Amino acid sequence: MRAQTITRKPRSRRRIALVTVALSMLLAMALPLTGYIAHDAGLAWAQSDDAEKEAVNPRSDYWRAVRQGTEGYSAVSGSEAGVLIQNGGENWRNVRNGPLKFVGGSLLIAVLIAILVKHLVKGKDMLDSPTGRKMTRWGGFDRALHWYVGITFIILSITGLSLLFGRALLIPLLGKEGFAAWAQLSKPVHDYLALPFIVGFALMLLIWIPRNILRSHDFAWLKSVGGLIGKDHPQAGFMNGGEKVFFWILFFGGVALMVSGFYLLFPNLGWERDSMQLSHIVHSASGLFLIAISLGHIYLGSIGVEGVLEGMVGGEVDEGFAKQHHNLWYDEVKGIAPPEESSAAPDVSGATPTT
């Protein structure tokens, strides 16, 4: 009996081992299947649970309150602290990356093309009869102020455009690291130059108001587009109709640019996010518009018209330039006519009188 028990033991162990191996194999084969079934079942369960949650989950009310900025849904206190998700941010991003960039960019390209076409077709506006005699046109203070504003405006334009269009235009040129370095420089330059620019710009706009009051001969000038339509040079005082319109666009656009820029520069003064978003759109739109008209001004004030730049550089212009482009001012300086501001409507014929 003892011998029988001893001989059976290894056989039953082998059987147990075989059964274990077989079971393990079955289990191994079945596991993925059960996992799949469980996953499927789980999904179905989760979906039905989601649907139930939609209807009754108090968390959805919570997140709705967060989204709507209901007071008390944030642990932080202070202005707008209850607003965890501000819907206006998405609208602002869409306007900035959509119409603002598209319309603004197209405007700049259109102005550059118009200048090029004008220059190629009409060429430089040459002096008909230069005399070699000089007349003082711009005093030292006016010139210093003009170049101070002009140079700061150009730096602000380049840095501002880099921030708005840099990712699309400069990354292909400078690479990501190059652009990151340039953007890191542009931002503080734009911020720190803003206040000195505002001071000079506001002063220039204020002290040049009197000579930019529109008079009847300016409308005649505008009607003939400064002589582009018709044969004769239209009449003009110290500033012509086009320069006066440029000035007033600069004035009102400049107010929008400066006020919105001030909001953006000092977020710590307590503005709320929607004011900052609106300020950003107003600032970018007015900036792009002013850059566009300044491109036209820079062209006409340099290579577009012969003899004009020397007035803003050295202070004096040729008498021939004065007669041709600012005949009423020339007459006034020579004592032939009264000052422009005393004569409401000197002559609206649009033709230059022969002197």
Ligand code: HEM
């Ligand atoms: C390189 C850039 C610039 C050049 C070459 C330039 C050139 C000139 C010249 C030659 C004049 C005198 C026009 C005349 O005597 O009739 C002038 C006037 C003026 N410029 Fe510029 N300018 C430049 C940039 C700017 C900028 C960036 C601004 C402002 C954003 C500006 C604003 C003015 C204003 C307001 C006047 C007087 C026009 C008026 O009062 O109606 N300029 N500029």
